Amino acid sequence: MSDFPVTEKTQIKRGPKRACYDKEIIYPILDEALVCHVATEWQGQSMIQPTIHWRDGDYLYIHGSSKNGLFQALLQGQEAAICITLLDGLVFARSAFHHSVNYRSVIVYAKAELIEEEQEKRKQLDLMLEKVKEGRSKEARPANDNELKATSVLAFKLEEVSAKIRTGGPVDDPEDMALDVWAGVQPIQLQKGPLNLD
Template identity: 40%
Template structure:
């Protein structure tokens, strides 16, 4: 049970998700946590199998209060999660490198989110097929309807896992250089180096038939654009402000 009362639009703060170190950077409101999640394509999922901890990177997406990911039906991680196991899903964005005037104050600016819940299989075939189409459209707007349908064997070979977010917390640092007051006058170089993931120029498949145009739904993938901004636009397009 939560040990504090949280606003309706925030995740309950418990011993499991409370930000302890530099607690002022913590975020529990849905808007902040969801923005961090929705700006990412890759997460890391931590879980324990037979007493051994594992952490697996995978693509994921959010629908309301649920997170989804997929993988091979032969995956040990996914087979173990079928029975329902506690998992911790995390996302991190590295926003800048921070060089200060002493080693102790060197840092990074970042946005991170940590979500807790119990994994479950999406068993219904129709719901599973829908989820896989949603995954494609989540990252590449309107693309699923233009693709060759997956075969029964392809669907059988793919597992979809869901998790309702029970507790979550975000953590954000965006302050740049933060030195001791007496150090600012020292003749030592200090700076913030922004870090961005940006889209490069498209490299069309050399075996694509002549005359195939770039779909309208991919217009946002313009060279030089930030990936996190594209992903947020796609999330909003698909789900609105939820």
């Protein structure tokens, strides 16, 4: 797979060594994370919303009520800035300053395309269910026409995309290494618990 091009918007200026434009690294981040944050602006007002996302090929998808306010702005042609963040660890350094977190985050800049064709819309909503639980799209009662009408599916072409990734242990200044302060990494991850049947 090719890399994403570095554009004015996606060029990472702070901490460029943590920048990544590689689809082979970025797509698994999009696939692992359940929730993204979608930001846009409308008439000078910044808006932000969390929502489930999923990926199909070179597109990122979200869905929601057709009456969703942020969707209205996106469908008027406002560009979205979408952030997907996975927190992987707390990094404890010997100095307060070098404390950090391990993370993988992706930012996507794109305009929304409304999925209107019924079969494609059904396919994408199935893919969302499959992301949450494999096989679920074949178990649940499919959407009827009214339900399908009440749901909007938006697609964002993955073209202007960057990731920023930190891994590994603390990076202390050499003169701090002899300090009697413990240092290390505490891993952190999203854990699914046992299913509680209804």
